[in-house]
Amino acid sequence: MMSVATEDGGTTRPGSGTETTPEKLLTPVLSAFWDDPESWTLESYRRHDGYEGLRKALAMPPDDVIALVKEAGLRGRGGAGFPTGMKWQFIPQGDGKPHYLVVNADESEPGTCKDIPLLHANPHALIEGIVIACHAIRSHHAFVYLRGEVVPVLRRLHHAVAEAYAAGYLGANIQGSGFDLEVTVHAGAGAYICGEETALLDSLEGRRGQPRLRPPFPAVAGLYACPTVVNNVESIASVPAIVHRGKDWFRSMGSEKSPGFTLYSLSGHVARPGQYEAPLGVTLRQLLDISGGMRPGHRLKFWTPGGSSTPLLTDEHLDVPLDYEGVGAAGSMLGTKALQCFDETTCVVRAVTRWTEFYAHESCGKCTPCREGTYWLVQLLRDIEAGKGNPADLDKLADIADNINGKSFCALGDGAASPIFSSLKYFRAEYEEHLDGRGCPFDPARSTAWADSAHLEVNA
Template identity: 65%
Template structure:
C-alpha cells in the first residue's frame, strides 16, 4: 500500500497540528515500539487511575461526536449503558468501512493500530466492559493482520488480559473479520453477524445500549471515534474543544476522491470547507471545474459548487440540506452525467440490500429499472415522476438507513439537476449508456 498523502491544509482556520494522523509517516508506525516512543499508552494509566465515570464525563465535556456518520455525542452514548444491572457490558468497534467514497478507517488501522487498541481499553474501562470485538471488513486483510498483531503486542506488554497494570481491570479484545456485506455497517446488522447469524438490521427499540451483543448492554462506536479517546485523555476537554466548531469540536479525517489532483486522507479541524481542502489537494484534476460532490459519501444528499464554503461540521452541513456522514468527499467535474452517477449508486444499493424489508428490497429494484431506461434514452416524463414518488416513499420506511441512502441520490439529483434527466428523456442529450449494454444487467 502506498503511503497516504497528508499535505498541510491552507492558512486560516484549517491550520492545525495533526492529532489522528501524527504517527502515520513514522517508520514502522504500526509497531508498539514506535507507538510508545510517540506517547503511546501514556493515556491508559491516567485513565485507569480515576473512576470510570470521570472518563465518561470527560468525553461528554470534550464534545466528541461519533465519526461513523450519525454524529451522536460519544460520552452521552456511553452513559446510556445501565450500571449495576448484573449483565456483561460489551464494546463493539464498527470497522466495516463500506460506504462508497469512504476510506479513512482502513488506512488508520494500517498506519496506527495501537491508537485504536488503547482507545478500546480506555473505553471498556469507562463503560465497565471486559470484552471488546473489532469488526473489520473482510476484504481489508492487511488491516486485519495489523490489528491482530497489535492486539498480540498489547497483550504481551501487559495492556490486555487480567489485572491490567495491576489495577484489577480485565479485558480481552477479539478482531473479527466480516464477509464484505455493506449492510453490516449498520450497527444492529453488525451485531447479528458477530453472533453468527445473517447480517440484517434489527427493529429498534430495544437499542444496543440495552440489548446489544448477546442481548447485553453494548456500545457500538466507529474506529475514528475511539482513536480520538487517548488524545482527549492526554490533552483534556478544553484542548480538544480548541479545534473545530462549538457544536462539532475536534479534528477530522476527510477522504477526498474523484476528480481531484491529489486524492487522499486530509486531517483538518471540523468546520473546514471543501474549498480549503481542494486547495490542499491541488485543486480539481486538469483544471476542469467542480460540478457536484458528496459531503459524506453516496448516502448523503449531493452538493454543488455553491456549497464550497459550507463548513464541514455536523450542524452546518445539515443546515445546508445534507449530512456530514463519513466525510467522504467524492468530487465530480463537469464531464460527469448526474443521471449516470445516480444510476451507478442505485445499482450498488440494490445489490447490497439485505432483503429484510419490502420498501428497500422491492423499491431499490424498481428505481434501478427505471433509471436504466432513463440513462439509455428510452425513459419518459412519467418515469421521472415515478422515480421521485418511489424514492419519497422508500425514505423513512425501511428497517435501517439503507432505504434512505438509496432514495438520497435521486431526490438530491432531481433537486439540483432535474434538467439533465429531462434532457435524456427528450433526446436533447444522447444516452449516457447504450441500451444494448444493459441487456442481462443485474
C-alpha cells in the same frame, strides 16, 4: 491514498482570520506519524505518547472518564454524529450482566475510506481507545468487526493486538490496575448491511446480518442480549488524545457544537486525493486549496459531503462549514466526511445509477420498501440513462424514493433515496436531456447517434 500531515499540530479555528498558509488548517493527530517507517508498531506508537491516555484513564473512576469524553464534545465519526460520551452513559450499571464494546470497522460506504487507512497505519490508537472505553463502561470483552476483504489490515490488527497483550495493555490486570480486558478481532463476510449496528451484532452472533427492530436498543439488549456500545473506529481512536491532552485542547478545534479534529477523505477528480485531518468546520474550498484543487483544466460540478448515501451538493456549496450543523443546514449530512468530488465531465444520471445499483445489490431484503424500491429505482434509472425514459419517469423516481425514505428498517433505504432527491433537485435538466431517445449527452457514441437520427428526420 496519501496522508497529509504537518509538523505543526496547530489548533487555529477555520475562518478565524489567523491562518497563514492553507496547511495551517491541518491538525494531524491520528495521522501525525502515518509516514513514519513501521508506524503501525507498538514502538512507533509509544514514541508519540502512545498509551499515555490509558495511564491517566486507569487512574480515574469510570464515570469520570465518561464525563470527560462527554464534556469534550466528541461526536460519533461513523455518520450520525451522536455524542460518544452520552452513548457510553446509556449503559445501565449494576445490572449484573456483562457489558460489551463493539467497534464497527465494516467500512463499506462508497467513497468512505478513513477507518481502513487508520487501522493500517496506526492500529494502536484504536486499541488504546478500546481499553479506555471499556474501563469507562465497565466492560471486560471488546470486539472489533472488521471488513473481511481487507486482509492486510486484518493481519496488521491481529499483530497489534498481540503486541498489546505482550506489553500488558490487554489481558489480565492491565498495567497493574486490576482491570481485565479481552479483545476479539472478527472478520466480516463482505456485507454492506453489516455496517448498520444491529445487523453487525446479528452477524457477530453468527446469524445473517439483518437490522433489528428497535427498541430494545443495543445499550439495553445488544450483543448476546447484554448492554452494548457500538462505536466507529475513528470515534474510539480519538479518545486517547482527548484523555491525554484534555477537553479544552480538543474543544480549541472545530466549532462550538462540533468540536475537535477529524479525517476528511478527499477523492474523485482532485489533484491530490487523500486523508486530510483538520478541525470540523473547514470548507471544501479550503481542503481543495490544500490538495491542489480539481484536476487541471476542470471545475467542480457536484460532490458528496459524507459518502454516496448523503444528499449531493454543488459548486454553490464550496463554503459550507463541514461540521454537522453546517452541512445539515445546506440540506445534506456530514456522514463519514467522504468528500467525493466530480467535475463537469461526469454524468449525474450515470453516477446516481451506479450508486443505486450498489444499494439494490446490498439491500438485505428484510423490509419491503427497500427491497422492492431499490430494485425499481435501478430499472428506471437504467432506462433513463439509456435514453428510453419519458418525463413521467422523473416523477415516478421521486415517488419511489419517497416510499423508501424513512420507511425502511435501517438507514440503507434513506441512503438510497438521498442521491435521487438531491440530483433531481439540482440537475433535473440533465435528467431531461436523457429522455425520449436522446441518450446520455456525456456519451459521444449515443449523442452522435441521436444527432444523426434527428438530422435525418429533419431532412426527410
